[in-house]
Amino acid sequence: DARVTQTPRHKVTEMGQEVTMRCQPILGHNTVFWYRQTMMQGLELLAYFRNRAPLDDSGMPKDRFSAEMPDATLATLKIQPSEPRDSAVYFCASGSKGGAANEKLFFGSGTQLSVL
């Protein structure tokens, strides 16, 4: 059963530390999304890749966040330095229709990040 794999599932770190979250999209999928979920803001788009090229990262704080796809099987989201306000659940999602309006996204289980 194909699924999006995210690691780690949980991460507790101290303010100022670097955090790296990883995502393995479903094999053959050509779009990858990073979302952040908080109680206050809901689900916010951080980054969007199509065929490994970054298309939209307007929702991502550029000074501390970075997102990359070194290859088709790995997407990473880094926070450096991390801050308590970064505490949230970070979801990765992938799709197979290259950004079409009917493209269903498959979500990973998320990374629960706590920055102390």
Place this chain on the structure above:
Amino acid sequence: AQKITQTQPGMFVQEKEAVTLDCTYDTSDPSYGLFWYKQPSSGEMIFLIYQGSYDQQNATEGRYSLNFQKARKSANLVISASQLGDSAMYFCAMRDVQGYSTLTFGKGTMLLVSP
């Protein structure tokens, strides 16, 4: 700009009854897709149902159906014969085909099904 509005923070329903979760959207694009996702307490996001803006008929998937009223820009989710396992957060989302075609979510509705 896209906007998704879910006006019901929480809904209660008794087991075996039907429930409607509201969703309105705002877009100037003629071509778009509407989605509903379920998020149980375990945290995963589960796709439920899709409706395209040009689809003539309302989408159905098992006990889920989408009441699509294009002129009113509403895409309400109807769950028939509610089950205890339906208790979860439900998110409405929209995607257009212009620009970067990203998926935008509403704030969600918490559904609680009681025995």
